[in-house]
Amino acid sequence: MKKIIFYISIAFFAFLITYFFFSGDKKLKNVSKADKIGIIKEIKEIKIKNVQNPLNASIEEYFDNYILAFRVNENKSSYIGISFLDKNFEEIGHFKKIDVQTNSAEDPRIFKFKDDYFLLYNDILPIEHFARAMHLAKINLKNFFIDYKTVLDQHLKIVEKNWVPIIAQDNLLLAYKLMPHKIMQLDDLKKNSLKHLIFPNMEFSRFFWKWGSPRGGTPAKVVDGEYLAFFHSSYGKSKKNKTYVMGAYTFDLKAPYKVRKVSSFPIISNSSKKTRVYFPTGFVIKKENNKDMIYLSYGENDKDSKIAIIDKEKLFENMKEVY
Secondary structure (H helix, E strand, C coil): CHHHHHHHHHHHHHHHHHHHHHHHHHHHCCCCCCCCCCCEEEEEECCECCECCCEEEEEEEECCEEEEEEEEEECCEEEEEEEEECCCCCEEEEEEEECCCCCECEEEEEEEECCEEEEEEEEECCCCCCCEEEEEEEEECCCCEEEEEEECCCCCCCECCCCEEEECCCCEEEEEECCCCEEEEECCCCCCCEEECCCCCCCCCCCCCCCCCCECCCCEEEECCEEEEEEEEEECCCHHHCEEEEEEEEECCCCCCCEEEEECCCCCCCCCCCCCEEEEEEEEEEEECCEEEEEEEEEECCCEEEEEEEEHHHHHHCEEECC
8 A cells, every 4th residue: 555655645746747747838839830831941040259158148240241149158157249240140259358357147139220230238236236128239240349328227127138129210219118009218328318109099919829928039120121020928837937039020111010921830941859949049041942941049048149140021911910
């Protein structure tokens, strides 16, 4: 009898472990894998010399090549690195450390606005209690110094992360939230002069996404007459065992910037079965054999940075309208 009780106890304990630590994956069980249906054509891992793990690398165009911004964790501190990649995503030269006068900068998004390159990242505020705010920094690529940085603290949350730069023609816009789509405008890049835009008779776009609350990912760029960006979301029983997934969305070029389409399901790869974290950070679009291909940079498992080569047409085919 004691043996029976022992084995029942072991089986029950195993069930609890499975339920609490692995049940989240059930949400992905019937999700179409992006590489199986032709959305993802190829995945390339980013290797940076003398950096063991370039985290959450963000890609942007730089003349005929690419520029990459990433986080480096080292000795309980974190800093931002910059590197250049050729057309095959191989590193050119050696990476440069960007001095933002702290040792706690995280998860930069690099983007080009007009003729200059900027970093949008989060960092700890130099105040008595713990708080993180978003920072905007203009990079001088001749010497890899920061020409200026602007703290964009809005006193709304203790920790601010993952704002979306919207590359408009005249003004720099930032999406504070995706659902509802909350937009801010920064007129003077050297001052914390953010305007929270309010639109008369605005209809909020609240799209259904059952894999957690959508949060910011890549900068938004104009593609086929509307903005395209990639977001991330998470779900799970506990903080340590969350699953992070990514998707794409489009929204109008003009105010009130209504969201129009969203991925029908998370963009995940069958070849990355052990991946529990997808964290999109940037993208560029290039022609391959007369087809538009999206080179999406993303972080994987808080350990690696990769490039997913995505067929734009297939991506859009697997998006649904938002009403």
